[in-house]
Amino acid sequence: MTGRVWRALLLAAAMIPSAHGQFELFLVEGNAELPAPPVYDFGSLYTGESASARFRLRNTSAAAAALDVLAVAGAGFTLDGPALPLTLDPQKSADFTVRFSAADTGTYSAALRSVGISVLLTVTVLPRLTYQPLGAGPVDFGTVVRGSSMVRHFTIENQTALILTVPAIAVQGSDFALSGPSPSGALLQPHQTSGFDVRFTPTAAGARGGSLVIGDRTYPLTGTGADPPLPKPQLVIDLTQQASAQQGVITVRFAAPAQTSGSGTVTMDGPADPAMGFASGGRTATFTFSPGDTQAAMPFQTGTTAGTLTFTAQLGGATDRQTVTIPAAPVGITATQAVRSPGSIEVRVTGFDNTRTVGALTFTFYDAAGSPVAPGAIRADATADFARYFQTSDLGGVFLLRAVFPVTGDASGINTFEVQLTNSAGTARTARTAF
DSSP: OOHHHHHHHHHHHHTSOOOTTSEEEEEEETTEEEEOOSEEEEEEEETTOEEEEEEEEEEOSSSOEEEOOEEEESTTEEEEOOOSSEEEOTTOEEEEEEEEEOSSOEEEEEEEEETTEEEEEEEEEEOOOEEESOOSSOEEEEEEETTOOEEEEEEEEOOSSSOEEOOOEEEESTTEEEESOOOTTOEEOTTOEEEEEEEEOOSSSEEEEEEEEETTEEEEEEEEEEOOOOOOEEEEEEOSSOSTTOEEEEEEEESSOOSSOEEEEEEEEOSSOTTEEETTSSSEEEEEEOTTOOEEEEEEEEOSSOEEEEEEEEETTEEEEEEEEEOOOSOEEEEEEEEEETTEEEEEEEEEOTTSOOOEEEEEEEOTTSOBOTTOOEEEEOHHHHHHHHHHOOSTTEEEEEEEEEOOSOGGGOOEEEEEEEETTEEEEOOOEEO
């Protein structure tokens, strides 16, 4: 064959389109794209574990190229990739994943092939102990109240035909800890079992996390901390007499001793009356409690107006309600006084009318011997006057009565007096009061 013939053959070979070199294989790790090595090692696994690697085929030529070969051949290896055939434009790529899992120990290999590309995949499966309930996901200890604990038991089993050593066992995370002895370093015969416990004690409310480290493997631990429940309130009213102008105590008793610190409120609803409310002031009282407390008490006053008092305790989402009825009553008299001057006498009566209906008044004056002074009982109808007063007053049933009487003659002969006041509930009389 002449040199000219060789040159023709070489020229013809150069004109044949080559599929080789159009594709390059890369290993994808996160956002990084690295050239795939000729041998890729998945590393060491234990029986029951799996591994995967993500690859990328890129058309690095200036023309579209057909991808019609993409396969992996080897026990335990599988490929998850695009449907073939596939045409990739210049610089376009196709991703695929190779996965491995095997139940038996040993060294495994497989050939990863594509157009003009061949990579050897290797992996080693080692014997190991089996741990329950460890799996792919985290071990969840559930919801546990702060101050309490949840213990989960983990079983170690040697399911192989070899004698295996229990690796070092440790727990990380402030809310998780080993509970009891650890079998680390123990030898387990084939089909022999052992175990250990992990305790979850949340230090705060919300999601909590930790990890269980067994040898060269780490397993996530999760749990949720919850605040202790607030005690349920039960109202008890201590009121010696259900009447106006009385002092009582409202007690919030807890269904169980408090497990945590907190606070709640008690509100008092009733007629508009500034004298009606808690000793601390107003119609709402706040109480606080600490762990172990069983009750909280608040003094209150019934005021000067008849009606129904409603007490409501609010503690978290729980409430309790109690009522007290203050019945209508004759006028309550708190003070009497008289001022004597030449030609007149002024009588003052301080009191409260919880019906706000006082009207009929009777005044009687007495001399030194205790006999009524003429003309005797002096009656007056003050219904309209009291009605106008109560209509504009914001003092509940409280009133001050001032009555002035002209005196003919020597007023010094009048020594004492009495006043009788009548409302819708009855009649009240003052004590005989001296000037």
